[in-house]
Amino acid sequence: MTAVADGEANEKPAYTYIGSDRKRVEDPRLLVGRGGYIADLKMQGLTHAAILRSPVPHGRIVSIDATEALKIPGVIAVLTGEDVKKHMNPCMNFGPPTIPQFPIAVDKVRYVGEAVAAVVAEDRYIAEDGVEALVVEFEDLPAVTDPMKALEPGSAVLHDEHGTNLGYERTFEFGDISEALGRADLVVEDTLHWGRSAGMPMETSGAVARIGLNGVLEIHCNSLNFSYLQFLVATALKIPSNKLTMRPVPAGGSFGSKFTAHKVPTLAGFLALRTGRPVSYVEDRLDHLMNSDHHASDRYYDAKMGFTSEGIITGLDIDVVDDYGAYLQFGVGTHGNAFSQAVGPYTFRDLKYRLRAALTNKCQQGAYRGFGSEVHNWVLERLIDKAAQELGLLPEEIRRRNFIQPDQFPYKIPGGNLYDSGDYPKVLDTALGMIDLAYWRKEKARLREEEGRYIGIGLATTQERSVFSSTEFWFWFDEPAFPITSSPESATITIDPTGAFQLLLHCQAMWGNSPETVSTTIVAEEFGIEPNTVNVSYADTARALPGTGPGGSRYTVMVAGAVRGAARKLKKKLIDIAAHTLEVSAEDLELVDARVQVVGAPERSLGLPELAASAYFFALSLPPGMQSGLEEAYTYDHPYTTLPSADRTDLGVFYPIMGHACHIAVMEVDPDTGQTSFLDYVAVHDAGTVVNPKSLGGHVTGGAAQGLGSTLYEELAYDEEGQFKSSTFLDYLVPTANEVPPFRIGHVETPSPFTEYGIKGGGEGGRMVTPSVVSAAIDDALREYGMRVRELPVKPSEIVATVQDSLARG
């Protein structure tokens, strides 16, 4: 825990660059088609891999015959689980060690789409010919597809060593839930199912690996968090970590799907090591849909919430079974994440949370924008809406009555996380000020009566935790194997001899979250130069300082801290040089618009080129003892985290930089077809100090569109036999421009007291609230038919069935 302020809000100073709608510095290269994605990387002698994927959900691999494949001109090698068994350790894994995973299935396949063999060939077409020519015999095992049945005695078991399909189970209780529900005037309960979707970026995961100088394996890949991955990939490949260099390649979107995505780079590295050739493996869309490193949450809830007759929440009791699929790579971190904002923006203190992680014959789960908190928020908001209905309260009123108040921060929630700051009534009022709900409520009644149309209004809030410290992955375990508590970020600023700026980032580039726009904006703010004059590059793992990369809405906050830290060190050096040269005290100097000048006498000044020339070439002009050069690095650690207590009555502070949002939607639902459309949509977010309003608005809009997808369209479906039903974009429906409404965006700024400039993360909030809002609006539109959304995605056929059933009952 470092640099913890005393909880007072930062005074917001006037910034030159921070807070204005500036063009992104990434965009010109992207607009001419030079984004530098993994598939664009070419090198001499590059070979290409294609993967044979399991057609069966659960089976023993009896034999793999590669004879015909190897006869095809241009096929170089076929590698299988037998090679993996001989030459690899299991891949990285936050779950129990009894659930090992390899990039190619060993002995057994556990879901449709799992890798069975890799064919390396001179081009991708020939590699796919090779896959087609492989002959594989499977011995079918019973498919386990229903997570409830998976937990029953007698179910076929996925992992013999683990012995059961209960991957993990734990109950946490904070406060006294029996007492809390006992004193409630109303207890609402519901069974809810959040279906499986995924980040589904337009660019898939990929990696290019080759053996370079000194026998160092170089893996170029678009997986995020490569600094977390590197030594784990080396361990899996059984090579020393200093003989593996991972090179970051810009990612064309992730939304979680490339977060710590290890299988693709590990596999490419393995193929390069075994063949001795440079190998490219880039997933095609089928690979990605059925076997991306991870699908997202697939949860079944029994949930109860207590309320007083005034609508004050007394407690929340959750019993959740999560259908994790065949492996448990991230452990149950997606539920740990939900604990960061378990009570939402509300004041209740009693919480019980029982989790069972079920193993089934499906692709494993992992990250998707929200990392499991978005699911918890949907459950919370669903229950509150149900109570509001029963208590006759408007959705805004019941929420307002339960809000944590602005003078209560920093606020420690049940479970242990801390909310740094916020003004939830202000966000709600801002949203209500952007839309005339009184009008819409009248209009809803009028349109129903006069035109037979069905209008619904949904309103919901969400917390938007940002900046993780990683304890969420292990506080579940009393004796965790790897109790990681650090997720730092670094930056190196170099001013070259002419005074030009180089900025080295120690993370993956992901163009979507504008790493260069953010970091150059901070450099500009600190030195008074134009952001687009800074050249940005990225360190590979051989040179990288500690870093974590994008994910968990952390990067803007963390890189701002790192850049500002490096800038402070570099500015001190510039001022010391100037003080020595101008023969004035350093305290009398300031750096303004790329010049160091005497306070009150700006005509006595030195520009950066003059200072830089001295720093590089005129050591005898420097203050005694100063080293030549103008480069400073800074590693910014998590601004505020505490350890969980040994008995886990306090899970610690692990996600304290707390944003907030309120969305309001007005929708129309056609009861005959189940079609939905939007008449208006307002989204107000508080992400602390806003660096670039237009960019943040873009994230809110993009996130909300994904939330809409998870709510209405997107489903990674398996049938009862375990066959995968969503293997193309004609089955997995990513919203098009026609499905996404115009969102009207508002910003509230409650700066964080704990971060540089008061910035909070804002990458995920859009997706964290849309499902609640849309569910509420659909319910509201068809309330006369008893509509209640309990399962996502809610499909037109289900809406129609509800209406028809209601009509049939009369």
Place this chain on the structure above:
Amino acid sequence: MTTTENHSKYDSDTRAVTLRVNGREVTREVPTRQTLADFLRDDLDLVSVHLGCEHGVCGCCTVLLDGGSVRSCLMLAVQAVGHEVETVESLSADQNALHPIQEAFAEEQGLQCGFCTPAMVLRTKEILADGVERSDDEVRNEISGILCRCTGYQNIINAVQNAGRKLRCGNSGTCAKEA
């Protein structure tokens, strides 16, 4: 025209193709099964043509063929013989001298990760070729054949509208009657 001698199941015939790409005539020997997208990316290094799904849904591989948008993953290189192909480099390949449509996307932040962007820019060129002002809803419908996972589309629609103003009324993007 040449063909390979050896006809095993997995051998691919080749053909010589001649077509115009970004205003220049190109002749290459290509496998008959090679897609136009792979030809542009691998043989001509036009890596702005992005492969998002390779089954004709996402639209990221959109190029203009004789001025009309096509999905280059669904077309073979040999089918493009004698045609004129445009990729985003035909507008501008110079980061420091963007075409007005590209500039409009930058101004409106009509992109985030950049993967669908060349396709969206080319589609914008095609849409705006008629010089007619259109509503946001019309634009929404006209770009709906290309998936964008980042932006939620609003800033893309704003960019198309901004580009339309630039093309009709000059680079400031301000039209007197619309201002």
